[in-house]
Amino acid sequence: MNKLYLFAFCLIFQFSCSAPPLSGEGQRITYEKVVLVSEAKPKNVILLIGDGMGLTHVTAGSIVKKTPLALENFRHIGLVKTYSTKLITDSAAGATAMATGKKTYNGAISMDIHQEKLKTILEYAEDNNWLTGVVTTSTVTHATPACFYGHQPTRSNVNRALAAEFLTKDIEVLMGGGWNYFKDGPDGRDLIEEAVAKGYFVTDTIVEGDQYLPERMICLISPMLPPRLAERGDFLPLATKKSIDILSHNNSSFFLVGESAQIDWGGHENKSDYIVEEMLDFDRSIQIALDFAKKDGNTLVVVTADHETGGYSINQGDLKDGSIETGFTTDYHTASMVPVFAYGPGAESFAGIMDNTEIFYKLKYLMNL
Numbered sequence: 001m002n003k004l005y006l007f008a009f010c011l012i013f014q015f016s017c018s019a020p021p022l023s024g025e026g027q028r029i030t031y032e033k034v035v036l037v038s039e040a041k042p043k044n045v046i047l048l049i050g051d052g053m054g055l056t057h058v059t060a061g062s063i064v065k066k067t068p069l070a071l072e073n074f075r076h077i078g079l080v081k082t083y084s085t086k087l088i089t090d091s092a093a094g095a096t097a098m099a100t101g102k103k104t105y106n107g108a109i110s111m112d113i114h115q116e117k118l119k120t121i122l123e124y125a126e127d128n129n130w131l132t133g134v135v136t137t138s139t140v141t142h143a144t145p146a147c148f149y150g151h152q153p154t155r156s157n158v159n160r161a162l163a164a165e166f167l168t169k170d171i172e173v174l175m176g177g178g179w180n181y182f183k184d185g186p187d188g189r190d191l192i193e194e195a196v197a198k199g200y201f202v203t204d205t206i207v208e209g210d211q212y213l214p215e216r217m218i219c220l221i222s223p224m225l226p227p228r229l230a231e232r233g234d235f236l237p238l239a240t241k242k243s244i245d246i247l248s249h250n251n252s253s254f255f256l257v258g259e260s261a262q263i264d265w266g267g268h269e270n271k272s273d274y275i276v277e278e279m280l281d282f283d284r285s286i287q288i289a290l291d292f293a294k295k296d297g298n299t300l301v302v303v304t305a306d307h308e309t310g311g312y313s314i315n316q317g318d319l320k321d322g323s324i325e326t327g328f329t330t331d332y333h334t335a336s337m338v339p340v341f342a343y344g345p346g347a348e349s350f351a352g353i354m355d356n357t358e359i360f361y362k363l364k365y366l367m368n369l
């Protein structure tokens with residue numbers, strides 16, 4: 001037994017679930033899981049998700065960067081099984097598993113296989129007076145971020161519904177793309193105006209060095225999907241920094257979810273340079289979270305992925321010039337396990353091989369929710 005475990009608890013969760021309602025068959029699956037957790041109770045938790053980030057994506061980033069990644073500072077590392085009710089998950093079911101602890105069908109936004117709402121880790125945190133934030137390089141209503149605050153039976157055509165759902169919550173920070181889903185809509189509402197009335201500082205830009213710390217902030221940098229790095233610049237690192245500054249400034253506990261969404265898009269396009277560019281942008285954001293956690297001393301940082309995208313591999317390359325020759329087996333997701341890295345109080349709970357649903361249970365236990 002690792003000495004780091006002052007007290008190790010084996011919690012056995014019994015689950016039963018059947019095939020998704022859309023597939024017709026009522027097959028019943030029952031499984032047990034054991035969750036090993038430390039007794040640490042971190043004051044703050046930052047969960048960073050690299051969408052589509054498999055081990056090769058991390059490896060490619062480290063070779064091209066030629067100096068150690070921020071991720072290489074983490075000492076507690078594990079592997080995560082990503083399947084949904086199908087072997088190959090999508091981002092909605094993957095994020096639902098991490099956000100709610102339940103396997104569901106692809107396309108579900110924190111709804112179970114019977115299309116009942118599942119309470120998310122962010123909602124538990126809100127109920128316990130934690131400050132909360134959601135940041136992404138996709139639209140803020142895209143599957144991964146939405147699964148932490150929204151509940152929809154399908155991920156398609158629900159941008160407006162999710163924007164409206166967001167405003168029913170008390171989440172302090174929201175940053176990403178999707179201005180158009182908040183402005184005047186066919187429902188006759190202007191959700192930007194409603195957000196301002198609810199006390200949000202709403203903007204479409206994030207500026208380095210800006211000292212202004214509103215209590216609540218929504219930053220929507222693009223009408224719909226945010227552009228690639230060349231156009232959006234340091235948005236993710238700046239948004240990560242700004243979110244942490246806002247959420248930590250009055251000394252409450254906070255829970256921040258950040259997503260690097262476009263690692264996945266590079267995988268879908270089978271473009272290695274796109275993947276690496278996004279991976280290194282994500283790593284700069286991870287460094288910001290890590291710097292805060294090191295200074296604070298009571299913040300847990302967990303970095304993981306929802307699934308691997310592309311069946312990405314490195315077949316040739318040169319460590320000296322940081323070049324790589326790569327291949328792909330698919331333009332979709334694969335069943336490959338993905339890494340999880342943890343730093344800070346409770347980090348040892350994330351060592352080993354685990355199911356994606358265990359991310360939820362470990363966080364919930366460590367956060368005392």
Ligand SMILES: [Zn+2]
Nearest residue numbers: 052091264309
């Ligand atoms: Zn994808």
